[in-house]
Amino acid sequence: MIRARPVTAEHPEDLVLAFRRMGLAPDAQTVLRETLPLVRLLLTGLGRPEEAFLRALPAAPLAPASDDACPPTEAVAEQGAGLPTSRATPRAPGPGAYPSWLPGDAQARPGTGLLTGRAEQFQRLVTAARADSRGLSALASAVASALAAGTVPPALVLGRRRFEWGARTYVMGVVNVTPDSFSDGGRYFGAEAAIAHGLALAEAGADMLDVGGESTRPGSLPVSVEAELARVVPVIEGLRARTDVPISVDTTKAAVAREALKAGAHLINDVTGFSADAALPRVVAEAGAACCLMHIQGTPATMQQAPRYDDLVEDVLAFLEAAIARAEAVGIPRQRILLDPGIGFGKTFDHNLFLLRRLNELRVLGLPLLVGTSRKGFLGRLAGGKPAAERLAATLGSVASMAALGGADVVRVHDVAEARDALAVADAIRRSEDGGALYGR
Ligand code: 7PJ
Secondary structure (H helix, E strand, C coil): CCEEEEEEECCHHHHHHHHHHHCCCHHHHHHHHHHCCEEEEEEECCCHHHHHHHHCCCCCCCCCCHHHHCHHHHHHHHCCCCCCCCCCCCCCCCCCCCCEEEECCCCCCCCCEEEEEEHHHHHHHHHHHHHCCCCCHHHHHHHHHHHHHHCCCCCEEECCEEECCCCCCEEEEEEECCCCCCCCCCCCCCHHHHHHHHHHHHHCCCCEEEEECCCCCCCCCCCCHHHHHHHHHHHHHHHHHHCCCCEEEECCCHHHHHHHHHCCCCEEEECCCCCCCCCHHHHHHHHCCEEEEECCCCCCCCCCCCCCCCCHHHHHHHHHHHHHHHHHHCCCCHHHEEEECCCCCCCCHHHHHHHHHCHHHHHHHCCCEEEECCCCHHHHHHCCCCCHHHCHHHHHHHHHHHHHHCCCCEEEECCHHHHHHHHHHHHHHHHCCCCCHHHCC
């Protein structure tokens, strides 16, 4: 499987700040935003024809030399930073027309390499690969979806709420109805207590509520359909009657999902990414519901015994891609799917941290990302061995880091009011634009 993943990508918003400080006209900024940002893609899984194709690209200097890297700037400069009427004229393929290619070690890591260039150079590469008689469409598609990783997925409507991805980090509040969930196990057992807790989370600013009747803590065992239904259905009904905050149900079972959706749930949150119950995707499709598909290695009973990956991000991507295929096969539209890397689900301490750092690589799938770190074990360890009940500050650290890195669209948390405050700060810093009078539009 050929994959292209962004290693780094300059964000156009960051360049715009420089353009404003330089006093460039808005039209010039628009052109430059499209042509200037530099992208680096890590490629894996290449076959010989792709490697030959990439090797044969007219060599460009590895570091973007001023001449080749900045034709649009020249175009603007010639017009006195005024209003360029056309984009830089496409040049004949030659040095600088394509991204530069740095192959990986031919013996140890065949089929790997790094492409560096600007969006327009990547577009030219995609076109050339599509046109190539050797059949390089897999390479073209991989590069094209990696380029699309910077674009915002389409908005999602759940009940009366609209989720505009990219506008801010949304918060999913956890409503456990299990006697054994590790962090607040037993405290909200009983429908009335769970409903009251859900309403309090809604009041505190939850954008959706995740009702769960089966613990998925490491080592936990499955519960019966009847027991799970008896826990979640009254809670969904009670919440639906008293709040318009959309309701998600954390379940892996088609039979539970069917009743939960009838009771008014909007989204099915399956921690197995549609891999446990083959009937579940169709239940979601028939109800027109949304779903969150999470990555897991193994099952909750066994997942923490010996998690192992050759390439963590690659394996998570492959799993999630298969999950999306299962959803699309029964007619769930892509716009109704969220993805989740599954922090703590078949991952070591280091795996969890690496995934959080590299969340942006999962954006090549083009779908919004939901991430749950709240009170999880790796946070306790980072905070010096604190138990679940004392992991709030560590949880907020993880939530704010994700928001600052731009990695999550939704965070799944137990402490909604605190997470909203932390996110208000992190989201605002990421979007701040007032650098003084010389940064005006
Ligand atoms: C997650 C989840 C998560 C999604 C749980 C806990 C363990 N669903 N359900 N993502 N975790 N989508 O609450 O810590 O990370 S149960």
